[in-house]
Amino acid sequence: MSLITNNTNTNLTPSFTMDENTFFFPPDSDLDLSFTSTTTDRTFASSSARTSLARSSLTLSFNDRLSTASATAADSSTAVIRRPHRSSDPHWSAIKAATTLSSDGRLHLRHLKLLRHLGTGNLGRVFLCRLRDYDGANFALKVVDKDLLSAKKLSHVETEAEILHSLDHPFLPTLYARIDVSHYTCLLIDYCPGGDLHSLLCKQPANRLSIQAARFFAAEVLVALEYLHALGIVYRDLKPENILLREDGHVMLSDFDLCFKADVAPKFEYRAHLRKVKSKSKGSCFCYESRSSSKGKERVVAEFVAEPITAFSRSCVGTHEYLAPELVSGNGHGNGVDWWAFGVFVYELLYGTTPFKGCNKESTLRNIASSKGMRCHVAEREEAGMGEARDLIEKLLVKDPMRRLGCVRGASEVKRHPFFDGIKWPLIRIYKPPEVRGLMRKSSRSHISHVTNKRRRWWWKGLEYVMRKKGAKSSLFSNYSNSNYYQYVNSHKVK
Numbered sequence: 095m096s097l098i099t100n101n102t103n104t105n106l107t108p109s110f111t112m113d114e115n116t117f118f119f120p121p122d123s124d125l126d127l128s129f130t131s132t133t134t135d136r137t138f139a140s141s142s143a144r145t146s147l148a149r150s151s152l153t154l155s156f157n158d159r160l161s162t163a164s165a166t167a168a169d170s171s172t173a174v175i176r177r178p179h180r181s182s183d184p185h186w187s188a189i190k191a192a193t194t195l196s197s198d199g200r201l202h203l204r205h206l207k208l209l210r211h212l213g214t215g216n217l218g219r220v221f222l223c224r225l226r227d228y229d230g231a232n233f234a235l236k237v238v239d240k241d242l243l244s245a246k247k248l249s250h251v252e253t254e255a256e257i258l259h260s261l262d263h264p265f266l267p268t269l270y271a272r273i274d275v276s277h278y279t280c281l282l283i284d285y286c287p288g289g290d291l292h293s294l295l296c297k298q299p300a301n302r303l304s305i306q307a308a309r310f311f312a313a314e315v316l317v318a319l320e321y322l323h324a325l326g327i328v329y330r331d332l333k334p335e336n337i338l339l340r341e342d343g344h345v346m347l348s349d350f351d352l353c354f355k356a357d358v359a360p361k362f363e364y365r366a367h368l369r370k371v372k373s374k375s376k377g378s379c380f381c382y383e384s385r386s387s388s389k390g391k392e393r394v395v396a397e398f399v400a401e402p403i404t405a406f407s408r409s410c411v412g413t414h415e416y417l418a419p420e421l422v423s424g425n426g427h428g429n430g431v432d433w434w435a436f437g438v439f440v441y442e443l444l445y446g447t448t449p450f451k452g453c454n455k456e457s458t459l460r461n462i463a464s465s466k467g468m469r470c471h472v473a474e475r476e477e478a479g480m481g482e483a484r485d486l487i488e489k490l491l492v493k494d495p496m497r498r499l500g501c502v503r504g505a506s507e508v509k510r511h512p513f514f515d516g517i518k519w520p521l522i523r524i525y526k527p528p529e530v531r532g533l534m535r536k537s538s539r540s541h542i543s544h545v546t547n548k549r550r551r552w553w554w555k556g557l558e559y560v561m562r563k564k565g566a567k568s569s570l571f572s573n574y575s576n577s578n579y580y581q582y583v584n585s586h587k588v589k
């Protein structure tokens with residue numbers, strides 16, 4: 095049995111060529127010149143301070159394992175993956191531009207410049223980076239030195255890469271490239287400048303959010319969990335520290351190394367549905383009404399359920415305060431651990447602490463194991479919506495997984511809870527994030543239009559070059575073209 099904490103035993107010290115506070119990979123080499131592994135663990139200690147403050151994840155092995163198939167690169171180089179729903183994303187355009195210029199059509203470390211160390215986790219270090227020849231798009235690069243990791247941790251790296259490769263969702267990271275060079279594995283994913291939800295909570299009075307803000311974040315996390323479960327992925331490490339905040343204030347779940355995969359058999363489930371409930375706003379787009387079976391006040395609603403209900407694992411992984419009782423007992427667990435953790439998560443957003451927290455980790459585990467269901471403190475917060483919130487939490491923090499909300503019918507059952515009344519699930523991606531102290535809410539459009547304008551300028555310069563080569567009259571061309579370009583850009587800016 096081993097206990098693995100978040101502290102920096104990943105002694106990776108990349109050495110970089112320095113240029114005006116910017117780290118670059120050397121142009122001609124992909125590898126050991128750019129990364130040197132040493133035994134120092136003090137480097138960047140300050141920037142990883144957040145990690146030490148946060149609650150660490152644990153891994154207590156009960157001899158069960160996670161899949162280790164490499165999902166992205168077949169060889170030791172890089173595979174660039176295209177994602178359908180993000181195909182127009184400027185990040186993809188940047189990657190495409192870089193790989194088009196690359197001699198072998200692949201992305202290499204030399205294409206990236208590292209700007210800043212973002213943090214250190216269990217498996218490696220994460221850096222903010224950009225493509226060398228394209229400044230418009232930021233990425234996060236997770237660098238893992240495989241020589242420093244145990245076989246178990248290596249399998250976690252593969253799990254994370256495999257899971258990232260399969261994701262295509264706005265609230266989950268996109269894996270733009272996996273670069274395997276020598277003993278390094280590098281994963282290029284979305285960068286989240288807003289920090290994490292744990293840090294955001296720490297900035298709030300009494301570490302808690304308003305009902306409205308809690309509902310927003312809970313709803314987004316719920317949608318992300320729904321997607322993961324539909325893929326058969328049990329997350330197992332839900333906590334505010336693992337919920338990163340994008341530039342536009344929406345969430346991105348991170349850290350997939352503790353996940354496990356199971357089979358899912360998607361199905362339609364039928365249930366009686368009361369007419370007076372506004373069904374159109376509920377159950378998302380997966381729900382439709384069977385008109386032919388409408389009878390009296392009730393009708394039958396067919397609901398799409400894709401929940402890994404047969405998932406089973408014996409590994410005790412997760413974060414103490416978020417562990418479900420079946421995880422603590424070590425007798426095996428399934429998808430229900432995510433719904434329990436979701437209950438703890440909603441509780442923490444609203445109360446500023448977790449419900450079973452003891453004076454140390456052991457007493458927290460004892461509190462979870464001896465819990466007889468959850469009763470929220472009524473007196474502590476009384477405002478509109480709190481009754482529904484308490485009811486949701488109590489239904490999620492049910493000791494028996496078979497009776498726990500979400501375990502059998504999946505996310506659609508949780509979405510139907512009155513706490514989420516009024517949320518238009520299919521539109522959640524374009525909801526304006528709530529006003530929360532310290533939350534970044536930059537519209538993603540301004541960034542995209544900036545990048546698009548830059549791209550247009552490049553395109554125009556290329557055209558100018560080609561025209562000049564063909565002997566076009568330069569004076570005529572410059573007078574005409576540039577004014578046209580600025581007219582075009584400005585007319586778009588005005589809109």
Ligand SMILES: Nc1ncnc2c1ncn2[C@@H]1O[C@H](COP(=O)(O)OP(=O)(O)OP(=O)(O)O)[C@@H](O)[C@H]1O
Nearest residue numbers: 100151212213214215216217220234284285286349
């Ligand atoms: N995409 C990202 N954008 C911005 N910061 C990130 C991103 N991914 C990770 N980070 C930062 O880097 C730190 C290390 O992340 P990493 O995922 O390696 O480990 P972790 O979150 O500490 O979890 P674990 O050790 O359990 O894997 C995080 O704490 C976070 O602050």
